Amino acid sequence: MSKRTLFVLSFTLIFCMFLGVAASALEDAGWITVDVTSSEVDYYGKGATNWRKLNTQQAYNKVEISSDRDLHEVVFSFEGTAVRWLGSVGPMRGTGNVYIDDVLVGENVDLYREDADFQVVVFETTLDLGVHTIKIVPTGERNENSSFDAITVDAFQYLPSLQNKIDEAEGLLGQAPTADQVEKKLVSFYYPSEAMDSLASTISEARVALENFSPGEPGQIAALISLDEMVKDYENSRIIVPRPSLYSFEDALADSLGTFDATAVGTVTYVDGKVDKAANLDGNSHLLLPADHPIASSDEFTIAVWVNWREGNQWQRILDFGNNTSQYLFLTPNSGSNTLRFAITKGSGEQFIETSSLPKNEWVHVAVTLKRGDARLYVNGKLAASGNIDIVPSDFSPKNNYIAKSQWPDPLFNGMIDELYINNKVLTAEEIQDLMK
Numbered sequence: 001m002s003k004r005t006l007f008v009l010s011f012t013l014i015f016c017m018f019l020g021v022a023a024s025a026l027e028d029a030g031w032i033t034v035d036v037t038s039s040e041v042d043y044y045g046k047g048a049t050n051w052r053k054l055n056t057q058q059a060y061n062k063v064e065i066s067s068d069r070d071l072h073e074v075v076f077s078f079e080g081t082a083v084r085w086l087g088s089v090g091p092m093r094g095t096g097n098v099y100i101d102d103v104l105v106g107e108n109v110d111l112y113r114e115d116a117d118f119q120v121v122v123f124e125t126t127l128d129l130g131v132h133t134i135k136i137v138p139t140g141e142r143n144e145n146s147s148f149d150a151i152t153v154d155a156f157q158y159l160p161s162l163q164n165k166i167d168e169a170e171g172l173l174g175q176a177p178t179a180d181q182v183e184k185k186l187v188s189f190y191y192p193s194e195a196m197d198s199l200a201s202t203i204s205e206a207r208v209a210l211e212n213f214s215p216g217e218p219g220q221i222a223a224l225i226s227l228d229e230m231v232k233d234y235e236n237s238r239i240i241v242p243r244p245s246l247y248s249f250e251d252a253l254a255d256s257l258g259t260f261d262a263t264a265v266g267t268v269t270y271v272d273g274k275v276d277k278a279a280n281l282d283g284n285s286h287l288l289l290p291a292d293h294p295i296a297s298s299d300e301f302t303i304a305v306w307v308n309w310r311e312g313n314q315w316q317r318i319l320d321f322g323n324n325t326s327q328y329l330f331l332t333p334n335s336g337s338n339t340l341r342f343a344i345t346k347g348s349g350e351q352f353i354e355t356s357s358l359p360k361n362e363w364v365h366v367a368v369t370l371k372r373g374d375a376r377l378y379v380n381g382k383l384a385a386s387g388n389i390d391i392v393p394s395d396f397s398p399k400n401n402y403i404a405k406s407q408w409p410d411p412l413f414n415g416m417i418d419e420l421y422i423n424n425k426v427l428t429a430e431e432i433q434d435l436m437k
Helices: 003-021 162-174 179-183 193-212 218-236 429-435
Strands: 032-035 041-043 052-055 063-067 074-089 095-100 103-110 117-138 151-153 155-160 245-247 263-265 269-272 277-282 286-289 300-309 319-322 328-332 339-345 351-356 363-371 374-379 382-387 400-403 414-423
Touching (some): 032 074, 074 151, 117 155, 155 162, 162 218, 339 363, 351 374, 351 382
Antiparallel strands (some): 063 151, 074 117, 074 155, 263 286, 300 414, 374 382
């Protein structure tokens, strides 16, 4: 038996194992799903006479679009070897036409079903590897059993190029920090050697599959699935290299735990603080941290600081790390709702947690920890607020990292700051309490 035949049989066996493990999970394995409301998808209209957005809990991203007019179309371009149209079906559904690269390939695709169902593959086709466009157009018609003409589009799925997936995986390996970088703490994370070896091995197997199978064949799909899973495992194996900073403000703006010294904008004086000296910020000056501070690329962090807020208007900032008025994270002693608030946004809505506003002319220890999905706000070492926040600094890489200043034209902070601690790792409540000693 030839080596190629053995390889084909082995990959066929792998594919069959996937089938045997979970057929429902395999339906989407290897496919990339793009929601219809994504910026990658072009569709026309809002309101009663155009495509209508339907808020549907059972839809892929809880939204689908619907139309019964043949004037409308929805278009999605992709690079791959197969594509699917996902939509809801039911007794009130009409028909639609499907075009691939402006050629009609699916005429009067019928979404009528006796019972309603969601995220249904209503059309699927394989293609030669390349860049393609799928277009869906309502016909405005229905079969005799249906009670309405509308069709829905929930999402598109496509099988990507195995070559592109291999290139992406190799890119991940190429970006892995070296042992020397980790030892010198020049990077904020690294990958275990076992994970790197496993990913490299899977890449090699995918290259063999690329040579022995055509796009869309079970062998390539099995390789896509295997590579996808290994990339996820690899990314989840990331180990954080703690790179803390501490600004004690002992007549200086030095980072005593690292190399990321702060700089002053305006005149900053030093007065007796909570621990020896503190930075005195009187509403006319602020501090700036380096743009390459580890917090800018972090997937989690801890910020802890002693604050003595004198007075002033709402929306002063203890700190505000961002790029503009659309991308930032901040901590304010008193929000517009009269709360101590931590907030973060990457341009698509602010997420925040909050508690009672800070008292004035009193030293208070404030700490925030954030890991995707878990935000916590501590006051004097006790948990004061928590919530589900799914944005982290690495999503927008802040460069304007201010202490006592806002990305917005808000008033500068008026008060004293001492023992500002920043780490690209989440600390426990006990560790935060230790910082207060």
